[in-house]
Amino acid sequence: MRINRNRLLETLKKLGSTGREENGTLSRVAATDNDKAGRDLFVSWLNETGLTVKVDQMGNIFGILETEENKDKEPIVMGSHIDSVINAGIYDGCYGVLSGLEVIRTLKENNYKLERPIIVAAFTNEEGVRFHPDMMGSLVFAGGLAVEEALKSKAIENPELTLKSELQRIGYYGDEKPGFFKPYVYLELHIEQGPILDYEKISIGAVENLQGISWQKVIVYGEANHAGTTPTRLRKDAGYTTAKIITFLRDLANNSNEKTVATVGTIEFEPNAINIIPSKSIFTIDLRNPNEEKLKADEEALKNYLEKIGEEEGVKIETERLARFLPVTFNEKIVKIIKDVAKNKNYSYRRMTSGAGHDAQMMSRICPTAMIFVPSYKGISHNPAEFTEDEDLVKGTSVLLDVVTKL
Numbered sequence: 001m002r003i004n005r006n007r008l009l010e011t012l013k014k015l016g017s018t019g020r021e022e023n024g025t026l027s028r029v030a031a032t033d034n035d036k037a038g039r040d041l042f043v044s045w046l047n048e049t050g051l052t053v054k055v056d057q058m059g060n061i062f063g064i065l066e067t068e069e070n071k072d073k074e075p076i077v078m079g080s081h082i083d084s085v086i087n088a089g090i091y092d093g094c095y096g097v098l099s100g101l102e103v104i105r106t107l108k109e110n111n112y113k114l115e116r117p118i119i120v121a122a123f124t125n126e127e128g129v130r131f132h133p134d135m136m137g138s139l140v141f142a143g144g145l146a147v148e149e150a151l152k153s154k155a156i157e158n159p160e161l162t163l164k165s166e167l168q169r170i171g172y173y174g175d176e177k178p179g180f181f182k183p184y185v186y187l188e189l190h191i192e193q194g195p196i197l198d199y200e201k202i203s204i205g206a207v208e209n210l211q212g213i214s215w216q217k218v219i220v221y222g223e224a225n226h227a228g229t230t231p232t233r234l235r236k237d238a239g240y241t242t243a244k245i246i247t248f249l250r251d252l253a254n255n256s257n258e259k260t261v262a263t264v265g266t267i268e269f270e271p272n273a274i275n276i277i278p279s280k281s282i283f284t285i286d287l288r289n290p291n292e293e294k295l296k297a298d299e300e301a302l303k304n305y306l307e308k309i310g311e312e313e314g315v316k317i318e319t320e321r322l323a324r325f326l327p328v329t330f331n332e333k334i335v336k337i338i339k340d341v342a343k344n345k346n347y348s349y350r351r352m353t354s355g356a357g358h359d360a361q362m363m364s365r366i367c368p369t370a371m372i373f374v375p376s377y378k379g380i381s382h383n384p385a386e387f388t389e390d391e392d393l394v395k396g397t398s399v400l401l402d403v404v405t406k407l
Contacts, residue, residue, distance in 0.1 A: 001110045003401055005394050008102045012393070015041060015082065015098065016090025026384070028084040030125035031059065031155075031166035038082050039172055042097065042122055049105055051120075055174025057147050059124040059167045060137045065104050066117035074184035076407055077367075078103060078400065079121030080359055081137070085129050089386020091393075095374075096189045097122045099397040103404055116184055118404065123359045124167075130156050131163045133215075133323040138359035141178045142366045179366075185334060185407055186363040189372045189400045191388050193356050195379025203395050204349040205373030206338040210361050211261075211353065212295045212327035214287040218245070218306070221316040224271060224279035239269055239278035241313045248305050249285065252298060260289045260298050261355065290327050290353050328361050334370035334403070341402040347395055356381075372399055 018041050019034030020026050028034045039061065046053045046063035054062045064075070080096030100120035107114065123141070128134025131153040133145075140150045151164035167173040192198070197205050222238030249262035263286040270280040287302070289295040303319075310317040335351065342349035352373065360371050374396035377387040 001106055001112065001401065001405075003102050003106050003394065003397050005390075007105070008098065008397055009390055009393065011045065011098045011101070012090060012094060015094050019084070025087040026084055026090065027086045027088065028082065029086060029130045030083040030127065031130065031163060031170060031172070033170065035083055036170035036172070039122070039170070042082060045101060046120075049101065049108065051104065054176050054180075055172055056141070056176040056178045056180060057174055058137045058140050058150060058178050059172040059174065060141055060178065061122040061172075063101065063104065063120045064117060065108060065114065065119070067114065070114055070116050073116035074182055075117035075119045076404055077119045077121055077183040077186045077363075078189070078404070079119075079123060079186070080188050080190060081123045081126030083125055083127050083129075085127050085382045087384060088382060089380075089384055091191045091376075091386055091388055092193065092381055093126055093190070095191055095388070095393065095396075099189045099400055102397055103401045106401060107404075112405070119183075125163070126359055135325075135357055135359055135362050136163075138362035142362045143179055144362060144365060147178050183363065183367040185331070186360060186367050186369045187334070187372070187400065187403060188358055188360040188363075188369075189374070189396050190358060191381065191386070192373040192376045193379070193381035194376065196352060197350075197373060197375035198377055198379060200350070201348070202350050203347040203374070203392060204338070204342040204399055205352045206335050206342070206349060207354050207371035207373055208330055208332075208335050208351045209290050209353050210328040210330070210358065210371075211288040211290045211355055212292055213323065213325045213357050214285075214295060214299055215322035215324070216285045216287075217320040217322055218283055218285060219318045219320075220281040221318075222277065222279050222281070222313075225277045227275040227277055230277060235277055236314045237277050238281040238315060241309055241315050241317075242267065242281040242283060244309055244313075245306065248309075249287075249302070252301060256289070256294070256298075259291065259294060260287070262287050262298075284322070288355065292327050295327070325357060325361060328364045328369075330360070330364065330370040331368035334368055334407070337403050337406050338370060338372055338399065341399050341406070345395070345398065345402075347399070372396055372403070
């Protein structure tokens with residue numbers, strides 16, 4: 001069996017042109033009108049393929065291929081997400097969903113005898129741009145967060161809007177309870193979103209583990225004062241304190257042999273005026289490491305530093321936990337199958353760690369799970385310049401097909 005190369009690439013292109021703003025940017029953020037447009041297109045393809053379509057209360061979409069003989073068996077599930085960040089590229093998440101669809105289309109066209117059902121899934125709000133936390137649809141499906149709690153999540157742009165009200169508005173608040181089936185295995189094909197495969201000129205990544213993630217919001221309370229008349233030694237400068245914290249985080253990462261990564265991705269000052277010492281700073285910290293004990297140690301080091309710098313600068317510092325996900329080790333049997341398939345196809349491959357969070361991280365709680373990576377040009381992602389060569393996209397989907405048949 002071979003996948004239909006042109007069909008795979010055409011569906012990626014068509015979904016990539018759906019859910020764009022008037023200025024042309026792709027912003028298919030969860031439970032927006034643009035997201036609805038992408039969902040409607042995906043569901044139309046599921047129906048055209050003759051799949052049973054089910055939507056759960058989180059808006060997770062499932063296209064199911066089953067027979068009377070195998071419907072009582074646990075299904076093989078392939079999936080990812082089709083929601084995007086603001087001003088996105090066309091591959092993140094979408095490639096995994098549409099590759100799963102292409103695998104099912106190929107199996108169906110070849111009258112492949114399935115021993116168990118096979119499902120392609122598109123999970124809701126993986127990006128976490130509009131509703132927190134990210135990877136929400138798969139987290140709820142896997143039992144890590146109550147559906148009632150998740151549905152109360154408020155939209156960033158308007159706290160009067162909830163995930164539930166927005167899913168209802170766009171017609172994707174489904175009937176099924178999240179977790180209405182238990183997968184036999186879960187497979188996620190994804191662009192790497194990092195530079196390793198592209199830099200090393202390797203076609204396939206067999207992802208063996210995934211980093212733990214720690215998100216915090218930090219608020220520094222200083223004292224507003226005149227920028228020209230207040231001596232440095234008498235200042236309670238929330239801006240300077242924030243800069244020191246950012247520098248500490250970079251040093252923490254540099255001293256970890258490249259295992260720890262730390263990012264301050266959002267920041268705002270008050271009163272935010274050129275000639276006033278900042279009285280308040282609000283910023284976020286994204287801290288990641290593939291080893292749980294090391295991640296805990298990094299969190300503790302950060303906590304101690306915040307206490308120290310607060311005393312030194314005479315400022316008050318508060319923190320709020322936004323998200324915390326454990327590192328994940330993927331199923332070794334499936335990782336080995338991915339390697340063997342790539343080797344048999346004469347594709348270059350390597351084992352690797354995922355630096356980003358994925359729905360597979362959540363699904364690993366309830367079933368054997370693994371991921372397949374293909375190269376991202378220069379490691380660019382969450383950006384219109386996100387790009388993967390057609391040949392690599394085809395290779396990844398071909399590997400996914402063979403892994404599914406072996407399972």
